[in-house]
Amino acid sequence: MLIKCACYAHAIEVVKEDHGVELCMWTVGHDPECRTLRDRIRWAWHELIGKKGWTDECILDADGAEKLARILLQYSDELKGTK
Numbered sequence: 259m260l261i262k263c264a265c266y267a268h269a270i271e272v273v274k275e276d277h278g279v280e281l282c283m284w285t286v287g288h289d290p291e292c293r294t295l296r297d298r299i300r301w302a303w304h305e306l307i308g309k310k311g312w313t314d315e316c317i318l319d320a321d322g323a324e325k326l327a328r329i330l331l332q333y334s335d336e337l338k339g340t341k
């Protein structure tokens with residue numbers, strides 16, 4: 259699940275793994291299926307010149323915070339085997 263930052267330039271990706279939950283912060287557009295060829299070339303250039311493809315902050319509005327809380331609780335319950 260991808261939860262977008264209030265600025266629309268970043269996102270938090272929430273992935274349930276076998277033994278926990280992985281949180282990754284991205285600049286929006288990291289998903290290859292959502293990017294055009296131009297975007298992918300621009301992204302590759304961005305990486306080649308040493309800029310990072312991830313971010314270290316993400317601001318969630320009320321809806322984003324609620325969405326994150328709900329998915330974390332859902333994954334927590336699933337990992338504990340209670341759902």
Ligand SMILES: [Zn+2]
Pocket residue numbers: 263264265266267268315316317
């Ligand atoms: Zn942002």
